[in-house]
Amino acid sequence: xxxxxxxxxxxxxxxxxxxxxxxxxxxxxxxxxxxxxxxxxxxxxxxxxxxxxxxxxxxxxxxxxxxxxxxxxxxxxxxxxxxxxxxxxxxxxxxxxxxxxxxxxxxxxxxxx
Amino acid sequence: xxxxxxxxxxxxxxxxxxxxxxxxxxxxxxxxxxxxxxxxxxxxxxxxxxxxxxxxxxxxxxxxxxxxxxxxxxxxxxxxxxxxxxxxxxxxxxxxxxxxxxxxxxxxxxxxxxx
Numbered sequence: 001x002x003x004x005x006x007x008x009x010x011x012x013x014x015x016x017x018x019x020x021x022x023x024x025x026x027x028x029x030x031x032x033x034x035x036x037x038x039x040x041x042x043x044x045x046x047x048x049x050x051x052x053x054x055x056x057x058x059x060x061x062x063x064x065x066x067x068x069x070x071x072x073x074x075x076x077x078x079x080x081x082x083x084x085x086x087x088x089x090x091x092x093x094x095x096x097x098x099x100x101x102x103x104x105x106x107x108x109x110x111x112x113x
Numbered sequence: 114x115x116x117x118x119x120x121x122x123x124x125x126x127x128x129x130x131x132x133x134x135x136x137x138x139x140x141x142x143x144x145x146x147x148x149x150x151x152x153x154x155x156x157x158x159x160x161x162x163x164x165x166x167x168x169x170x171x172x173x174x175x176x177x178x179x180x181x182x183x184x185x186x187x188x189x190x191x192x193x194x195x196x197x198x199x200x201x202x203x204x205x206x207x208x209x210x211x212x213x214x215x216x217x218x219x220x221x222x223x224x225x226x227x228x
Contacts (some may be wrong), residue, residue: 004155006155043117043203043219043220043221044156044203044217044219045219046216046217089155099163099207099217100144100146100158100171101156101158102158103148103155103156104155105153105155
């Protein structure tokens with residue numbers, strides 16, 4: 001079945017460091033791909049998405065490119081801030097899934113000043 | 114801008130007790146979802162409702178029941194709580210119909226502890 005695999009966390013970085021969080025997926029057909037962020041004590045909120053191969057989603061300095069050949073959707077940011085500390089979830093939605101999302105296990109990011 | 118509202122935010126139950134988690138959305142969305150979040154396992158889908166009047170099982174439905182009361186409300190019931198149901202529960206909604214893909218809007222979560 002469809003699945004999403006994220007890199008293990010936690011990831012600890014210093015402020016202004018470069019961030020990469022790896023995400024790979026397995027799916028039939030052509031899924032849409034998402035990154036969600038969860039700040040402490042809050043629900044998840046959409047960070048960015050891409051709906052077809054080679055699309056790049058971007059928001060708040062984060063970006064991710066839909067790579068069909070490597071079935072990946074890695075999240076990157078050039079310079080992280082303390083306020084980026086959160087849990088990041090990669091997710092997919094296959095066209096036959098009635099809109100429901102399949103999530104990866106989440107990666108905790110901690111940014112130190 | 115209420116979005117998705119869940120109640121209660123916290124609950125402690127004893128094994129065997131029952132309870133209902135309530136969820137309401139004010140975005141006129143067709144689809145609603147219940148997920149549970151456990152450490153190291155991400156979010157797993159319990160049940161979903163693609164449209165008013167329909168409900169379907171997700172990945173981990175055992176021990177739960179749901180009711181899509183109307184377009185706005187989607188409740189999750191634990192009939193006989195077990196310690197394995199200790200988790201954080203999230204309700205979400207989406208404006209897309211069957212076959213669509215798009216953003217899910219999440220509530221703030223309900224933290225349930227079963228002793």
